[in-house]
Amino acid sequence: MSVPREDKMSETILANAMLVLEDEVRRGHLVIRDGLIAEIGEGSAPAGAIDFEGDYLLPGFVELHTDHVEGHLYPRPRVMWNAFAAVTAYDAQIASSGITTVFDSLRVWPDKKAVGMDGDASLLASTIDQAAKAGLLRAEHHVHLRCEVAADGVVEDAEKLMAACDVRLVSLMDHTPGQRQFLTEEHFRSYYKKKSGMTDAEMDVIVADRLIAHERHARANRERLVAIAHRRGIVLASHDDASDAHVGEAIEDGVAIAEFPTTVAAAQGSHAAGIRVLMGAPNVVRGGSHTGNVAAEDLARRGVLDIMSSDYVPGSLLLAAFALPGLVDGISLPQAVAMVSANPADAAGMGDRGRLRQGLRADLLRVSRAGPVPVVRTVWREGERVA
Structure with missing residues (x-):
């Protein structure tokens, strides 16, 4: 029962995140484009990124x-x-x-x-x-x-x-x-x-x-x-x-x-x-x-x-x-x-x-571990923020 998402942001960049990849966790950035994961990278992210401040990025x-x-x-x-x-x-x-x-x-x-x-x-x-x-x-x-x-x-x-x-x-x-x-x-x-x-x-x-x-x-x-x-x-x-x-x-x-x-x-x-x-x-x-x-x-x-x-x-x-x-x-x-x-x-x-993998849907979570238990801070579904 999926709902078509027609008004996705053309590009969103999530940076300074602990990326939970398929076989490792590493600091880096992820680019969302047209509802999909377009790029996963390390090092400095392009300008205009959302700073995760070290929070985790999960699928x-x-x-x-x-x-x-x-x-x-x-x-x-x-x-x-x-x-x-x-x-x-x-x-x-x-x-x-x-x-x-x-x-x-x-x-x-x-x-x-x-x-x-x-x-x-x-x-x-x-x-x-x-x-x-x-x-x-x-x-x-x-x-x-x-x-x-x-x-x-x-x-x-x-x-x-x-x-x-x-x-x-x-x-x-x-x-x-x-x-x-x-x-x-x-x-x-x-x-x-x-x-x-x-x-x-x-x-x-x-x-x-x-x-x-x-x-x-x-x-x-x-x-x-x-x-x-x-x-x-x-x-x-x-x-x-x-x-x-x-x-x-x-x-x-x-x-x-x-x-x-x-x-x-x-x-x-x-x-x-x-x-x-x-x-x-x-x-x-x-x-x-x-x-x-x-x-x-x-x-x-x-x-x-x-x-x-x-x-x-x-x-x-x-x-x-x-x-x-x-x-x-x-x-x-x-x-x-x-x-x-x-x-x-x-x-x-x-x-x-x-999975966090290029070409897959940008269904993503920002998770903070600042408190006694992990907490979901932001949720994206097909690149659109839903929570």
């Missing part, structure tokens, strides 16, 4: 999995906000966090008994599209459908969304009690009671329905979604893989991204098979998973972490990228930055962005 972040927009639509359990206001506020937070390309993760999870849990994907997709067409969004937005394979009607709902909006990524998810992320029913109940505010009696109905639905629909729906994604050329992700069997299924389905594997074995198996392993940046910042699964830092130490996602905190990408080199020996700042820029861009088939 804009590419976010593949954030369901943060749902929190703007439902700021409290059972409280629904104005959709347009929610989307524009979400976009502003995304852009100011350094994310210049975002895949809005919308749940295709038909379950009207779980108010506020089905995600309102159609409403959000149409609202994001409306705001983008009006030129009101700072980041470039695409749709990531999080498809709950055990839900009755998920395939039909997904196909409707694919026909209506720019779907670039499909996640195959299964949040059935006793499956993947929720290995026990109690774990499922505890998590969703806190998230949804439902009573024990309401949760009893949800759990019973989910178990029946999984038995009836999960296998067939997954097969149909995989076939549709391949036919449409949509990138596939497998969610919460926990076992060798899950990894084998992902390989057979042609999955490109392993989202939040819950065990070391699943992450190692995915990485070895060429499936990019994605973990949450909040997991890195907090020092572990909030659901008790494998730590992203552990996977990074084992060399099997490829991509970081902000998940539920947009600002976590910046914090994690700068924190990881200090946590894991052998990971440099350029390598950590690649996990939130070049690597997700490549996984999504967007080779025109995600």
Whole structure:
């Protein structure tokens, strides 16, 4: 859902910056021309440059999995906000966090008994599209459908969304009690009671329905979604893989991204098979998973972490990228930055962005480390300042 940028400044020069390049960090300058990176140089910059005063210059972040927009639509359990206001506020937070390309993760999870849990994907997709067409969004937005394979009607709902909006990524998810992320029913109940505010009696109905639905629909729906994604050329992700069997299924389905594997074995198996392993940046910042699964830092130490996602905190990408080199020996700042820029861009088939390289899109960030944590000071998307 990108918006054409017609009035770009013909040339902007960013100087006296610490350039986070693909394999090194060095002081220099960068020239933006017609929305692209035209030149990267060292030494004195041409006159009229913006002085970075030693701040870092990074490629804009590419976010593949954030369901943060749902929190703007439902700021409290059972409280629904104005959709347009929610989307524009979400976009502003995304852009100011350094994310210049975002895949809005919308749940295709038909379950009207779980108010506020089905995600309102159609409403959000149409609202994001409306705001983008009006030129009101700072980041470039695409749709990531999080498809709950055990839900009755998920395939039909997904196909409707694919026909209506720019779907670039499909996640195959299964949040059935006793499956993947929720290995026990109690774990499922505890998590969703806190998230949804439902009573024990309401949760009893949800759990019973989910178990029946999984038995009836999960296998067939997954097969149909995989076939549709391949036919449409949509990138596939497998969610919460926990076992060798899950990894084998992902390989057979042609999955490109392993989202939040819950065990070391699943992450190692995915990485070895060429499936990019994605973990949450909040997991890195907090020092572990909030659901008790494998730590992203552990996977990074084992060399099997490829991509970081902000998940539920947009600002976590910046914090994690700068924190990881200090946590894991052998990971440099350029390598950590690649996990939130070049690597997700490549996984999504967007080779025109995600790196400081001549000829690529001028999606750029100015980052200061003057305080206790890095802070985004300025954001450019295709050479135009957006935050």
